[in-house]
Amino acid sequence: MRFVIGTMVAACSVAVACAQEGADGGLAGEVTAQRPQVDFPIELEAGSIVTLTTSSDENFDTILAVTGPDGRLIDQNDDMGPGSLQSRVVFQASQTGTYTASITGYGGSTGSFELEIGDGVDFGLSSSANVLTEVITRIGDPDPTLSFPVDLQAEDILVASTYALTSGLDTTMSLTGPTGMILSQNDDRGDGTLNSHVVFQVSEPGRYTVEIGTYGGDETGDLVVSIATDPNAEVPFDFTSIEGQRIAEFSGQITNERPVIEYPLPLEAGQTIYAYADALSGDLDTFIRLNGPDGFPVAMNDDRGDGSLNSAIAYTVEETGRYTLEMTRYSGSPSSGDFELVISLVDAEVVDILQELRERVITLSGEVETVTTDDFVIHYTVEGDDASSREYAESVGVALQEILDIQIRQMGWAEPIRDDEGMYNVFIADAGGSLGVAYPVESVFDNPNTTDVREMAASRAIFLIENDFRGLGKEASAHSLMRATATHEFNHIVQYGYDAEEGLGWLYESTASWMEVATVGSDQDATDYVRRDYRSPENCWTTSESGFNYSQWTLLQSIADVHGNDMIRRFWENAVELDGFETVSAALAEDGATIPEVIERWRAQNFARDYDLAPLFRTTVALRDTLAETGDWASKGGLEQLGANYFNFDLDGTYTVTLNSPGQIEMFALGVGNGEVQVIPLGQSGTVDTTGFDHVGLMVFNSAMPPAPGDCDDDGFRLNIQPSSGRMASAAYTFDATHFEVLSEEEEDEE
Structure with missing residues (x-):
């Protein structure tokens, strides 16, 4: 153990509460109105990597900050993941000395908590492991990939892992041998995170290289990289060890220009075909599909289960005929590179062997x-x-x-x-x-x-x-x-x-989260996710940023409010034959609606908080600014497709608001009064009359569709406000204002 907890008495003061050991071995503390901060001094040696995590039985919303011996802030975290109000900081001590972990409450909240202090990051290594590298580093700025050369001996079992410190960072990893050939690859380690993990037993001594990239190729963030040898690590199954009669061997390259290569295979009933594909270069994420004589698929595989991005299938032929093997790439990523494809005839038991390996994903x-x-x-x-x-x-x-x-x-x-x-x-x-x-x-x-x-x-x-x-x-x-x-x-x-x-990957988690609300009532957990989208409404619908697919279940609820719960099921019925945005748009079209229309309504409904469970949201939509003067207002940042910005309109009387933007951006006045929120379309220019409303908001909405799910960019805009004698348009629709709350400037500043 490379750290000790400093004397708690020395950390106590009028504004700082004391802490004691909790029931689970962590350090217990309580933030109160009189003592809004709890400090924990920690003695560290230079090079130590430490994981600090808060937990709270009462769901106290913590903020965790770490300062160094010189008093400078090293890192700070509010929520460590979607649906969590707890905090986590992983950091490496740059010098020997006393570091301080400080816990406060979000927005001035108070409550009790425990702080767990862990040595390093738990990568699941055994006590016999030899850690070669464990370092906190950064990817994407300026280096889009990171390379770690390691010298290994024959029979060494290499265990390489990443742990993302930046929320949403999706790492990839590959291991290349002394000759430069890719030996193993991994995207997600299979534990529900976006971290990467490679376990590989080398057959010959030499210099190997662990290369780390990001799934999108252009992501930026901080991460922990661990590289070790561990004689007790479980080595993945060797798919090249399956014996049989080799009938074909192909090599080629998957590129954007040629993402699919087809190989015709005449097969006879009763034969068992085994095919495996290995990526040899680039970031290729292989995918194999075997289509039958009628063109329908009979076997396919993306990741075969050995910790790599490579693929393998086994299939016992039921009908004699001409089959087609498609060598392609995972549809969710434009990966490319060289590959090797080997096809053999094997014993029928190989089908069961591969299936058993896939079943063993949970132990x-x-x-x-x-x-x-x-x-x-x-x-x-x-x-x-x-x-x-x-x-x-x-x-x-x-x-x-x-x-x-x-x-x-x-x-x-x-x-x-x-x-x-x-x-x-x-x-x-x-x-x-x-x-x-x-x-x-x-x-x-x-x-x-x-x-x-x-x-x-x-x-x-x-x-x-x-x-x-x-x-x-x-x-x-x-x-x-x-x-x-x-x-x-x-x-x-x-x-x-x-x-x-399904190409519209957003639909998986958003539907499952919505289903909680639709089926188990007060036992749902989906309301814990809402804050992620509410606090960043300018982000594109289907954004690839972590957590939004969970938090945007409210869009499905908004759609169900108008079109019924059956509409959500119809999306999935469409997914059988359609893909991507068409999965949703075709079902909506049957009811005379479009994607931009339902999202426009949803963005306004979020402002109104017109949901039965809104009291559990713990947030309102983030306000971009308060418009309290006439004249010009310009956005400092962009508004992504199908995203929204919200403003307080703090002017009394009648005004003309004009919007200037190169994109498909439009405005809506949101008038609150008499127990309802009126949604009034303003287009590019319109009249806002605050008379008769208790509060008026302005929603600026980007109605442009992204070219593909997650493929988001933004547009800027300018507003001009001038006194007017015009007449405001009628409301297009209204929401119940029972749960409406105005977010104050002070609350937003603390976000």
Whole structure:
């Protein structure tokens, strides 16, 4: 251990509260109105990496700051992730001395908490590991990639990991050998985070290189990089070790100009084909699809489960004919590079071997026990980090049976794909800081439970639910959080029964979060996510920034308020044959609506906070500024497609407001009075009359569509306000103002 806690008495003062050891071994403290800050002095040696994390049983919204021996701020964090009000800072001591961790409350709030202090970052290494590199660094500014050369001996097991310190940073990792060939790749390590992880056993001594990039190629942020050798690390399955009769071998290059290469394969019924693709250069994320004689897919794979971005399929041919193997790339990323594709005829048991590997995506820390209900098998253990109890597993089973009935039988969603025993498999485990995770494990293509449609990319999936929900800073009880997680993750299983490869990726988490509100009432957890979007409404709908896909469930609620809950299901029914924005737009068109129209309404509804659960949002939309004078106002930053800026209109009387922008930006007056919020279109220029309203806001909305989901850019704009004798237009629609709140300038400054 390279740090010690300093004397707490020395940290106490009139404005600083004292702390003591908490029940879970952390340091307990309380922020009060009289003592708004708790300080923890920590003695560190130069080079030490430390993880500081707050937790609070009462969901106290903490802000954590760290200062160095010289008193300068090193880092500060408010919320460590979507839906969390707790804080985390990971930092490296630049010099030996006394550092200070300070905890305050967001917006002047008060409450009790615990601070956990960890040595380094837990990357899951064994006690026998030899750490070669552990460093905090930055990517993207100025270097878009980072390279770490390491000298390894034959049979060494390399374990390389990243831990993002910047929210939303999505790292990628590749390992190249002494000859420059890519040996292993990874995007997301599979624990619900965007961090990367490579485990690889080398066969010959030499200099190897770990290269780290970002998923988008142009992201910037801070991260921890750990590179070690660990003799106890579990080495992924070697897909090149499967023996068979090699019938073809191809090499080529996937580029933007040629993203798909097709290889015809004449196959006979009863043959079992095995194909694997390895990326040899670039950032290529391989994807293999085998289409049958009728053109429909019969096998496909993105990541084969060995920690790489490479692919492998095995399929026993049912019908003699001409098949086509498509070598392409994952549709969510414009990756490119050289590849090698090997095709063999193998024993039929290889199909089972690959399927078993995919099923093993979730492992428990102790002996596995099960609880079986009519439709679910719940796997749990009473040992290790994943420990729970039979009573808890039984309560999970009760909740899931209720949720299946609501989503499938009452709401009319298609029944998802069951395993060979006719069951759904659920695991109770430590979810690594999240509430739960779902994994598609078997591509079935055509969901057998939908007789009126033939799906192209339906998958069977399994999921896990957090075992104890401790340390997550959640105010709700464990039982309530379990029910919220159960309905959220089961909805992912339902989604995969329609389409496991929907191009509008936003739809997965937003729908599952909305389903919490639609199914489990007060047990939902979705309201904890809302703040992420509310505080940054200028961001594009479908932005790739972390957390927005969860927080924008309110858009689906806004759509359901007008078009009914069935509209959300219709989106997923469209996903079977459509993709991307068309999945949503085609369903809306049937009701005479468009995407920009429903998002315009949603942005105004967010201002009004016209949602039944709005009192739980803990926030209002962020105000861009207060307009208190006539004349010009210019935006200092851009407004992204389908995003909005909100203003207080603090002028009495009648005024003409004119907007100047090169893009498709328009204005709406938001008049609050008589228990309602009137939404009045102003277009590029219009009259605002504050007479008769208790409060008037102005919404500036960018009605332009992004060219593709997540492909967002922005436009600036200028406003001009002048006195007028004109007449204000009529309201296009209204919202209930019961939950409306005006955000003050002071509250926004503290954000």
